[in-house]
Amino acid sequence: MNTPVNDRVWSGTWVTERLGVELVGDDALTDLLGLALRRNPKRAHLLVSHVLGKHVPQSPSVVYDHGIALGRRVRDLLGPEEAEKAVVLGYAETATALGHAVADGLGTAPYLHSTRRPVPGVAPAGGFEESHSHATSHLLLPEDPDLLASHGPLVLVDDEFSTGNTVLNTIRALHARHPRRRYVVAALVDMRAPSDAARLDAFAQEIGARVDLIATASGTVRLPADVLERGRRLVARHEAGPAKDRPQEAVAGPRGAAGAPGRQAHGRVGRVELGWPRGLPDGGRHGFTPAHRERLEQALPGMAARVAEALPEGARRVLVLGFEELMYAPLRLARELERLVAAEVRYSSTTRSPVLAVDDPGYAIRTRLVFDAHDDPADGPGERYAYNVAGGGFDTVVAVVDSVADTPGLHAPTGLLARLAAHVPHVLLAVVPSYVPSYVPSYVPERSRSSMLPEPLRGPAFSSYAPDEVGWLLQDLSDVALEAPTEEREEAIQSGGAHYAESLPVEYQPSERYQELFHAALTASAARIAQAVGVVTETVLAERTPRPVLVSLARAGTPIGVLMRRWARFRHGLDLPHYTVSIVRGRGIDANALRWLAAHHDPADAVFVDGWTGKGAITRELTQAIREFEEKEGISGFDPEIAVLADPGSCVRTYGTREDFLIPSACLNSTVSGLVSRTVLRADLVGPHDYHGAKFYRELAGSDVSNLFLDTISSRFAEVADAVDTASKELLSADRTPTWAGWAAVERISEEYGIHDVNLVKPGVGETTRVLLRRVPWKVLARADGGTPCSSAAESLGEGSDLDHVRLLAEQRGVPVEEVDELPYSCVGLIHPRYTRGATGADGRAVTR
Incomplete structure (x- = not known):
């Protein structure tokens, strides 16, 4: 740019000289406006405001003061009594701030602007078309539907009033629903031709209302008859050069x-x-x-x-x-x-x-x-x-x-x-933070409110998964500071001062060696996981419902639900709905998510999905939560039985395997789960009509392996298809009655090690990993045989088993690994109940004594 944008040369001469477009009006007109060429077949020229703050950077005081001054003129026109009753409506996208400033100038007026962004779960209260715009459709999405139903003056604000078509379309649409006596149009510039002014007057008489207009400056645009064609040629000529x-x-x-x-x-x-x-x-x-x-x-x-x-x-x-x-x-x-x-x-x-x-x-x-x-x-x-x-x-x-x-x-x-x-x-x-309306009229029955709940969040706006892979029945808390140091969280949780779901642990950032272990484990176990995915999906289709609605339990269940959905498409051509909901130990499942599901699907088709079972606490939690939901809501049909990839605790009937082997998604946190945090349930953040919350860690995109995990396993589907057929037939004919052997083992370990709280005993590879990543561990119990060998790559990094990453994490945190015989799991993580602050290990982390 060779000279400042706001130079003394009028910024409309270039267009005038080439197209013959002229501005004719009062002295203020050329101070406010310049000219440019649109890349739009409906209108060749663009009036570029110097004081709107859209296309031309301007002092914010200048921009705001023009809106305030316009609002004060509207207030003076209406008088104090009418101004008190006024509602201001601005136009998207250019006049949203201008309209807001006009409302500020009025002093006490509520403000609404039209939008071109549909908002899931919010029903439009009206809409209209802006015929000359690049994007023509406008929606009106007030949180309070009564906002547009008042009888006071409606003030419509736009940056320019050119033909009046948009304003007429707006008033016509709104007046049909909520007639009123008075409208005021406020604009920075009034560029109507005399015929347009006459048309507005006739329209006001037609609807029996008064329509006033206030503008900062006024004039007209003189356009040659062939301006559209000449404008298109001029734009094409300039964009055909090297700077296209x-x-x-x-x-x-x-x-x-x-x-x-x-x-x-x-x-x-x-x-x-x-x-x-x-x-x-x-x-x-x-x-x-x-x-x-x-x-x-x-x-x-x-x-x-x-x-x-x-x-x-x-x-x-x-x-x-x-x-x-x-x-x-x-x-x-x-x-x-x-x-x-x-x-x-x-x-x-x-x-x-x-x-x-x-x-x-x-x-x-x-x-x-x-x-x-x-x-x-x-x-x-x-x-x-x-x-x-x-x-x-x-x-x-x-x-x-x-x-x-x-x-x-x-x-x-x-x-x-x-x-x-x-x-x-x-x-x-x-x-x-993007504001999501929470308005629920008091007369709406409780069970009907599901239709007013927001639609599921989807990637890429929330999570790194593709939008069709999963819908998150959660609210986005990404802008809320929820992370707390691990030691502080543990003390608060064990002392009863806070629930584990009221905060988040700081996201673990794996070392290079740990990442190598993850990739080695993924490569080695991909076929085994693919087979388990196929078996559990075939079991669901054969026994539960031929058209399941997959409902993953956040967040470990989500990648498994995505894989099950991919298997159903790969093997059967099915495009299964898939959602993620939150369940919190001790507080139950998200009832609002269940309401939404019941409003959009047959509850009998819902299949809850999780990654693995430990001792079966979530299995019991879900059964109780579904029972309470049915009693309170009168909505029946949800089957609380969980379908899991691995069931080492023998807690469920629907599973891919009962082996306790490493599922690599357990090795990491959000970076293998779509960059989504564990779910949060805290009274000041989650109201009675809100979904549970979670964060989207966009800043970790560079470390994200979520889709790598999915793609690596999906790529093995074809080679395990025959094995899945054989294993599925065997499984369907077998006695799969849960024995709850895992729960019995956890009770025994709790007593033997003097813990006396089963919630502090975390059995299985997945749960042990979580202890090492998120909690303050005391020790790890490892089965003496060390688990199933992983790969030669893993062997070069340590013990060469499913427990390599567990041993590495334990080493990094200064946690002893104790080998024991006759352990029903590959390993068990223990959290000591007598956690005290102040004691630290060699790495500076707090440990227990």
Whole structure:
């Protein structure tokens, strides 16, 4: 960019000279607007506002003050009494922050903006079309359906009022449902032709309501008759050059690209935690009330201070970059930051609107940064844009997105962060929790509320699994700090001060040697696991239901459920539904998840899936929880019997094997489970109508082996198919009555070792691994024969058995491994009940005495 974006040369001359498009109006018009060319067959030109904060980085105070001033003019027009009753409606995506600022200017008005993002579980209260837009459909998704049913004035806010078609479509749709006497249209610029103004007046008479219009500036656009065709040719000519739109570039006009093809990121990318207040909406998508506004005002200074602390030393020019509809929160944050720091602060937003970029001071869009969509948009994958950012002289960009958009795509080489880092030395990511409505009318019967529960979370927005592999009936708590040091958690759990499900352990980061063990174990056991997957799936199809709905118990059950689903498709061509739900020892299964399942599937088809059994505690927990759910809800049909890959405890009838062998998914935590944490159930986070929670560890994507685990085992399905047929027939004819031998063994070990609490005895390879990864272990009991040999690769790393990783973890944590005879499991992990803080082993970790 050769000259500043806001130069004295009017940023509309380039278009005027080439297409003959002219702005005619009052003196303020050209101060507010420039011109650019759309890549849109419906309209050739784009009015580019200098004060909207969308396409042109601007001082956040200037942007916000224009909205406030517009709101105060509306308040003066309505008068105090009517202004008290007003509701403000803004338009997505460009006017979401403007509408919010107008509501702030009114003082006490609730605010709602339209959205192009469907939200699972939220029924639209209306919608309309914006005919000239790149993305035309708008949804209205208020949390409180009464918001649009009031009789006070409705204030509609847009950045420009061009023909009036969008406003007429909106009023017509809303007036049919909730008639009112008065509407006010507020816009930065009124560009209607006289005929459009007359049409609005006639429409107001038709519906019997008053429709007023307030604008900061007014005028008209003079368009040549052939402007659409000439505009298309002009865009095509400029985009056919060497700087043609490529995701690898920040594209400028033919006089120079702002980035070279294939340019790699060189700037530093970091993250700043805002401390966004829990339960505060991230904007007006579902409504924003005066009470919300008050909470935001109180929190803004602290959040801005955190951003200021995260800025690099000596920052001179900082851009706070919003994300499509998420404009108001970044704007207010930028305005507060502007007050705190000496650096020059600017604000703008990304957009889905394709616009030609030309590096000329007489053109409004000087550079275009192109990146892949990263919020799982309803219109599918595609490109998104940030204009006038590359080449803008910024040494820091603070990118603000909501948590729905904090996906692997955001962090990918073709994503926004990498694109920014290719042109800016420092990039900071700030994530605002995406607000999910919790409004449940009091008159809705309890059992009917399942239809109002959110749809399952899916990858890549939540988890690294493909969206069709599993739906998570959980709520996303990724932005909540839940991790606590292992020693502190253990003390709190054993003292009764906290339940294990109220916090999360810090994610274990495996050493290089431990990762080698995982990969060796996966290679060696893949065929054995594939056979067990096939056997348990065939058993379910033969005995339970021919069309099962797989319901995995989070999180160890999830990869097994995915594998069972893949087997059913591989062998039978079945596309089975698969969900993950939370069950918590001592607190039962997530009843809201069961309600959702009962509302969408026959409960008799639900098959609960887990990875393995230990002593059978979860088996008993599920049986009791299903019984209590049926008694309370009056919904019957769920079968509490769990289908597991391995049943060494002899607790269930449906299993792939009863051997206690290493299932490599037990070796790791989230990085083999779709990057999802163990589930969380805490009263201040999970309300009576919420799913249990979990976190998505997006930042661990570089270590993720979840799909490697699945693909490695799935690749062995064909070679074990015959063995599965033989084993399945034998199993179906065998006596599989549970003996609960594992529970008896655990009771015996508990007494022999003076523990006297079966919950502190964790039998089996999987449970022992969990003890070593998440708890404070006392010792490990290993069967004297050491387990089944794994592979020559594993042998070179240690004992050469299923217990290699257990021995390595025990060594790293200073935990003794005691070999014993006649152990029904390969190993057992023990947690000592007399845990005390302060004692440490050689590695500095706390141990028990």
